[in-house]
Amino acid sequence: MxxxxxxxxxxxxxxxxxxxxxxxxxxxxxxxxxxxxxxxxxxxxxxxxxxxxxxxxxxxxxxxxxxxxxxxxHAEIRPTGDGWREALCSLAEATRHAVHRHEWFADLIGGRPQLGPHTLASGEAVVAAMGGVDLDAAVPAIAAVNAYVIGAVRREITERRAERATGMDKRQWQATFGPYLERTFATGRFPALARVVRDGPHLDADQTFRAGLDLLLDGIEARIAH
Missing domain, CATH: 1.10.10.60 (Homeodomain-like)
Known part of the structure; x- marks a missing residue:
């Protein structure tokens, strides 16, 4: 039992x-x-x-x-909203906030499905919100959002742990390794990467998470519409 x-x-x-x-x-x-x-x-x-x-x-x-x-x-993760897009967005953001409150949670999510009552209730809310979407699209859409969130929050927690271990925050790390990158890019061997570093958007963690989530949801929306 x-x-x-x-x-x-x-x-x-x-x-x-x-x-x-x-x-x-x-x-x-x-x-x-x-x-x-x-x-x-x-x-x-x-x-x-x-x-x-x-x-x-x-x-x-x-x-x-x-x-x-x-x-x-998972009792803290209760997806809300009208329609599948709001529900999936709510699921992603609530999961991320839970990981920020409980850093260890990032190490235990993913893998085999969790079957506890709070986890099932969270899943029920998401699936119910996608009631108008064919299961052939709904199931991989939910899986894709979960995979994105797990990867994103683990990256964030890894960064937090690196800051604690090294005593260097992101800005200090950039200042330390920036001159090396400038010298390397000056060789002309990595023009695409140089353009990204010099001219690309420099988003904070919240902006990066939401931008990636929006791209994923846009793709899901296009697939459902198709």
Missing amino acids: LVWERPEPLDRPSPAPLSRDGIVRASIRLADADGLEAVSLRKVAAALNVGPMRLYGYIATKDELLDLMVDAV
């Missing part, structure tokens, strides 16, 4: 009451503060002031705990 269907143990008198939801919330607090490496059943139990063995009545493995954490964050 999956954790979503497995009942919790009967509550018992204790100085530290316990619940599956409380375990998940404590785990998310640890991950938000110090990343996924800070989440273990022992550390979660310590945060809740209980013995580690008490957790096993609620969660069988760490993988189950991670699944529950991901599903809890």
